[in-house]
Each structure stands twice: as structure tokens, then as C-alpha cells.
Amino acid sequence: MQRERMGGLAGNQKGPLTTMTTEFTLAHASSMENDPQMVNAWWGPQLNALFGGLVVAAGAWLAWDSIPLWGVFLVAGGVAGFLIWKGRTIGLVWAWATLLLGIESLAWPIVTMVQVRSITMEPTDEQMGTILSAALTGLISAVFWITFSYGFFKRAGQPLVSSSTEATGSAPSIIRSGRPRRNK
Secondary structure, X not given: OHHHHHOOOOOOOXXXXXXXXXXXXXXXXXXXXXXXXXXXXXXXXXXXXXXXXXXXXXXXXXXXXXXXXXXXXHHHHHHHHHHHHXXXXXXXXXXXXXXHHHHHHHHHHHHHHHHHHHHOOOOOHXXXXXXXXXXXXXXXXXXXXXXXXXXXXXXXXXXXXXXXXXXXXXXXXXXXXXXXXXXX
């Protein structure tokens, strides 16, 4: 009965079991690779570099509230220029932007300590709490952003997968149990 379902053979006939492999292909969401005019469209890397510059500048403004408004615009312009220079693709733009956010998060506790130290030689309990809060929050957010950046960089270095067998790197195999098969 089981042989009839699996291989289409009845009785004591012996023959190879047939297997069917199904390949999955990823459909391209856009034809940006084929049309050079689509790369220069408004959603391309340049616009994302501007957004990335704004995000990093907003992070700098939140971390260091003593930055004047012109300093925020200077940071946004400098970061956007860097992202346009280094980011050939949208993924690379955001990889660099999240890496810069991670570095910024690491620098935040250091800047907080320097600011407290410049105010007084002996910090109060409230200032020590501020330093501890900045250190813990800065460390946690730095780990998050740098890990996120690592994922973006790793993904930017890999080509698109065209089939399920290429994704695993091996051909599909038939799963067999450890027990020998009895013929009836």
C-alpha cells in the first residue's frame, strides 16, 4: 500500500523511488539592475544617504544636547557626504549609517563623563547616576547598532539566492530512517 503511494509500484515489483525536487526562485521586486535610469531615481542611494545623515545627526543631537543647531546641520551634511561617497547601494548606505550610530552610542558615555568632570572635580550622586545611565544605555545601544550594521554589511556582500538548493549549498537528499527496509 505504501509502495503504491510512494513509487507507483504494486506488489513485489522492485524499482527506484522517484523524488521530485522543487526549486524556488526569488522574483526581483524591481528592475533596477536592468535600467540605469532607475538607479538615479529619488529613492536611490543619494536620497537614502541624506536620510541616513539626518538620522545620525538626530542621534548626535539627542546624545549631546549641548550641540547648537548649526552643529547638527554640519553633522548631517558631513555624514550625508560620507554616505554618498561610501554607499554605492542603499544597503551599504544604511550599513555605514548604523555603524556611525553605533560609534556615536559608544562615544556618548565618554562625552557625558567629560562634561561632568568639567563641571566639578567630585561628582555628586546624581551626576554619578547620570554617568551610569549613559554608560549602560550607550553600551546597549552601541551593541545593537553595530550588530545591525554587521548584518547590513554581511548582506551587502552576498549575491541574491536563485534557488533553494543553492541556499543550502547541497542537493536535496532523501531522508531515510536507520532501520532496514523489509520487502513484503
